[in-house]
Amino acid sequence: xxxxxRLLELDYDERGDVLYASLGxxxxxxxxxxxxxxxxxxxxxxxxxxxxxxxNFSEHYxxxxxxxxxxxxxxxxxxxxxxxxxxxxxxEEDKDMPDEQESLRxxxxxxNPASYLLVATTTAGCTATVSAxxxxxxxxxxxxxxxxxxxxxxxxxxx
Amino acid sequence: MPDRVYNTLDGLQVVLEEETWLxxxxxxxxxVTELEVAEALQDPARICSHTSRQSRRIYQGQxxxxxxxxxxxxxxxxxxxxAYNGRVVTAYLERLPYxxxxxxxxxxxx
Numbered sequence: 001x002x003x004x005x006r007l008l009e010l011d012y013d014e015r016g017d018v019l020y021a022s023l024g025x026x027x028x029x030x031x032x033x034x035x036x037x038x039x040x041x042x043x044x045x046x047x048x049x050x051x052x053x054x055x056n057f058s059e060h061y062x063x064x065x066x067x068x069x070x071x072x073x074x075x076x077x078x079x080x081x082x083x084x085x086x087x088x089x090x091x092e093e094d095k096d097m098p099d100e101q102e103s104l105r106x107x108x109x110x111x112n113p114a115s116y117l118l119v120a121t122t123t124a125g126c127t128a129t130v131s132a133x134x135x136x137x138x139x140x141x142x143x144x145x146x147x148x149x150x151x152x153x154x155x156x157x158x159x
Numbered sequence: 160m161p162d163r164v165y166n167t168l169d170g171l172q173v174v175l176e177e178e179t180w181l182x183x184x185x186x187x188x189x190x191v192t193e194l195e196v197a198e199a200l201q202d203p204a205r206i207c208s209h210t211s212r213q214s215r216r217i218y219q220g221q222x223x224x225x226x227x228x229x230x231x232x233x234x235x236x237x238x239x240x241x242a243y244n245g246r247v248v249t250a251y252l253e254r255l256p257y258x259x260x261x262x263x264x265x266x267x268x269x
Contacts, residue, residue: 011183015176016238016246018248018249020183020187026186026189028190028227030253030254031234031251033257053249055236
């Protein structure tokens with residue numbers, strides 16, 4: 001992997017308790033929150049992770065002595081980069097969705113973090129309430145077997 | 160750049176400290192502009208609480224209509240100092256909405 005040739009650069013904002021890490025010089029990128037307070041940095045359409053930002057770093061990864069914070073940070077970031085060399089698959093937002101799928105964008109997220117209750121409005125104005133489970137590491141899963149993400153909801157599919 | 164103070168939609172005075180902006184956000188998350196930070200705080204699309212920390216609030220700005228990161232939107236993380244004041248911790252661009260509890264606009268029931 002090309003990333004292994006680039007040095008890991010670390011920057012710790014002590015006042016904000018934010019750790020910034022990049023493979024090589026930092027560059028403009030999008031962020032993806034892989035878990036609470038952990039952002040994977042990437043430049044679409046490439047899904048390769050080029051950096052990590054961790055908020056509330058010292059709370060998530062307490063260190064006994066300030067002097068060892070950067071060494072711990074290095075280990076933490078290296079482990080994250082090993083575990084997540086790429087941002088998760090559903091990075092398709094830069095693709096235009098067909099018109100018939102626009103209705104699925106009109107969802108109201110009721111609850112989080114483990115489950116969402118979605119109210120999806122069809123293009124015909126009918127509504128369907130479905131239960132969904134959100135796996136932060138993967139795509140949004142719809143537990144209703146009839147309705148799937150990306151599928152247009154017709155009047156017959158509504159409940 | 161001196162410290163900047165913004166009046167947020169939900170009644171806070173939030174300071175963007177010079178060191179935070181220049182030394183950390185601008186150098187590490189250069190994709191975010193100062194204008195986006197200002198607009199997200201003053202005219203956000205959403206305001207959310209942090210997923211687990213009451214002392215943090217997230218301001219989501221309007222999505223970018225043009226440019227390389229078109230469709231993404233700025234998220235500004237604010238540390239609450241007290242009931243009326245806050246400080247920008249960091250800012251970044253995302254394509255997925257923040258998962259914290261939405262504080263504004265209020266969710267409507269059905």
